[in-house]
Amino acid sequence: VAQRTLTATSFVVLGMLTYAPATSYQLKRRVASTIGNFWAFNHSQLYDEPSRLTAAGLVTVRREEGGRRRRTYTISDDGRAALAAWLAEPAFHQTEVRDLGLLKLFFGSLACPADLATLAHDQRQAHRDRADGYEAQRARVAGAADDFQLATLELGIRYERTVEKFWDDWLNGRVGVGLAEDR
Amino acid sequence: VAQRTLTATSFVVLGMLTYAPATSYQLKRRVASTIGNFWAFNHSQLYDEPSRLTAAGLVTVRREEGGRRRRTYTISDDGRAALAAWLAEPAFHQTEVRDLGLLKLFFGSLACPADLATLAHDQRQAHRDRADGYEAQRARVAGAADDFQLATLELGIRYERTVEKFWDDWLNGRVGVGLAEDR
DNA sequence: CGAATCATGTAATGGGTTACATGATTCA
DNA sequence: TGAATCATGTAACCCATTACATGATTCG
Numbered sequence: 001v002a003q004r005t006l007t008a009t010s011f012v013v014l015g016m017l018t019y020a021p022a023t024s025y026q027l028k029r030r031v032a033s034t035i036g037n038f039w040a041f042n043h044s045q046l047y048d049e050p051s052r053l054t055a056a057g058l059v060t061v062r063r064e065e066g067g068r069r070r071r072t073y074t075i076s077d078d079g080r081a082a083l084a085a086w087l088a089e090p091a092f093h094q095t096e097v098r099d100l101g102l103l104k105l106f107f108g109s110l111a112c113p114a115d116l117a118t119l120a121h122d123q124r125q126a127h128r129d130r131a132d133g134y135e136a137q138r139a140r141v142a143g144a145a146d147d148f149q150l151a152t153l154e155l156g157i158r159y160e161r162t163v164e165k166f167w168d169d170w171l172n173g174r175v176g177v178g179l180a181e182d183r
Numbered sequence: 184v185a186q187r188t189l190t191a192t193s194f195v196v197l198g199m200l201t202y203a204p205a206t207s208y209q210l211k212r213r214v215a216s217t218i219g220n221f222w223a224f225n226h227s228q229l230y231d232e233p234s235r236l237t238a239a240g241l242v243t244v245r246r247e248e249g250g251r252r253r254r255t256y257t258i259s260d261d262g263r264a265a266l267a268a269w270l271a272e273p274a275f276h277q278t279e280v281r282d283l284g285l286l287k288l289f290f291g292s293l294a295c296p297a298d299l300a301t302l303a304h305d306q307r308q309a310h311r312d313r314a315d316g317y318e319a320q321r322a323r324v325a326g327a328a329d330d331f332q333l334a335t336l337e338l339g340i341r342y343e344r345t346v347e348k349f350w351d352d353w354l355n356g357r358v359g360v361g362l363a364e365d366r
Numbered sequence: 367c368g369a370a371t372c373a374t375g376t377a378a379t380g381g382g383t384t385a386c387a388t389g390a391t392t393c394a
Numbered sequence: 395t396g397a398a399t400c401a402t403g404t405a406a407c408c409c410a411t412t413a414c415a416t417g418a419t420t421c422g
Contacts, residue, residue: 007381008286015290025401035289038280042383047403049381068390068402087287087294090305095346096281097221100274102338103191106218107198108331111270122273148291151358155285155349162345163278166338175334188384190409208373225411230375232409251374251417 004056006082009041013049014083017059017075024050024071034149037134038156058082101126105170117171124167131160187239189265192224196232197266200242200258207233207254217332220317221339241265284309288353300354307350314343 016022016030024047031041050073053059058079064070075083101123108116134157138150145153169175199205199213207230214224233256236242241262247253258266284306291299317340321333328336352358 004380008281008283009381011286011290015286015293018290018293023401024403028401035286038278039286040277040279043401044384044403044405045382052381070402083290083293087290088298091283091287091302092305092309093283094223095221095284095310096223096279097342098191098279098281100191100276101278102335103194103218103222104270104274105331106335107194107201107266107270108334109329110198110201110266115271119274122275126275127278146292147359148288151291151353152285152289154358155346158345158349159280159342162341163338166341170334175337176330187408192409206373207375211373226374227376227412228410235409253374 004052006086008039009045009049010053010058011083011086012039012041013046013053013073014058014075014079017073018080018083021072021074023073027073033137035152037153038159053079120167120171124164124171127160127164127167131157131164134160187235189269191222192228192232193236193241194266194269195222195224196229196236196256197241197258197262200256201263201266204255204257206256210256216320218335220336221342236262303350303354307347307354310343310347310350314340314347317343 012031012035013027016027019030022030024043027046027050028041028043031046050059050061050071054061054073057076059073059075061071061073064072101119104111104119105116111119134153138153138157141153142150166175195214195218196210199210202213205213207226210229210233211224211226214229233242233244233254237244237256240259242256242258244254244256247255284302287294287302288299294302317336321336321340324336325333349358
């Protein structure tokens with residue numbers, strides 16, 4: 001039962017396994033349709049992390065005999081305890097927003113105006129699409145998902161609409177010092 | 184002039200160096216007061232990355248003779264070209280929002296109500312503080328920063344207010360399926 | 367003048383990203 | 395039945411995180 005510091009990835013895997021045992025591919029699908037919306041995990045992470053958690057005794061594996069010899073992971077009591085402990089402790093970490101578009105905007109003075117306009121259009125569209133997608137998803141899963149998952153989705157929608165509006169305002173000259181005062 | 188794929192960190196460093204040559208510590212300070220607000224870089228990254236960029240020929244170093252033997256980095260023409268090329272190319276990468284609080288909310292069904300309430304209070308306060316901080320900062324730098332940097336800050340403020348309101352609504356039962364319809 | 371903070375690095379570990387590979391299904 | 399996609403992994407490299415360390419300043 002080797003000890004190590006658990007990462008966000010660890011808790012994502014543990015959390016997903018509380019719903020039901022799963023293979024890495026199933027984890028990938030569960031993640032992709034939920035938190036993967038705003039926090040990307042590439043599939044190899046979801047193949048690696050369960051191994052580590054197994055080594056730490058937080059999940060157990062069972063490998064198929066024949067065929068593909070798939071590995072199915074199940075959360076252990078220790079795993080549930082670790083997850084519960086994490087949920088109970090205060091979350092004082094800063095939110096990270098990693099947005100290449102925003103980074104480019106920051107250095108906008110170095111870019112040519114045409115590229116900036118393209119950037120703004122692309123970003124507005126991308127965030128609008130994303131918001132639309134979330135709303136469609138919400139309509140689809142409204143019955144199945146629990147309130148917490150729906151709340152997460154709700155914040156996702158609000159976030160994307162906020163950013164969409166920002167780029168729209170930017171394109172229309174409504175972002176700037178001059179207008180900062182009128183709330 | 185070794186070739187390698189440039190990362191976001193690379194462009195942050197290159198971009199910061201366009202303002203003026205800088206030591207790693209100065210980079211750290213410039214970053215901390217701007218994009219470091221929402222995209223964290225630990226200081227060793229800003230000591231490592233310039234070395235890599237030097238190896239790639241995108242910046243040049245000059246080391247002090249006496250005293251601390253500080254290294255001062257200057258962006259090269261190749262560096263400017265690389266930055267310009269990046270700014271000109273379309274940005275089709277998904278925004279990443281890495282928020283531990285949101286992750287905990289997602290798994291809220293596994294937590295006890297009291298911990299969830301604490302979480303919500305903490306998050307609301309944290310995001311409010313952050314928004315207030317940004318507004319203070321905007322007031323402070325309004326004259327000095329360029330429009331693009333101010334725009335970045337503006338989005339930061341809108342983002343934090345959105346999230347603050349989300350947690351506030353959550354605490355007041357105003358996030359949920361029932362109310363989804365009334366826009 | 368001692369403590370705290372500022373400033374400037376290096377080292378080690380491990381997690382994440384990318385790329386490589388290939389066996390199963392599905393579907394035209 | 396061939397192509398495309400789904401599914402299931404492995405391997406290597408590199409960046410990011412953490413920890414370690416220590417010399418300069420500042421300030422009470």
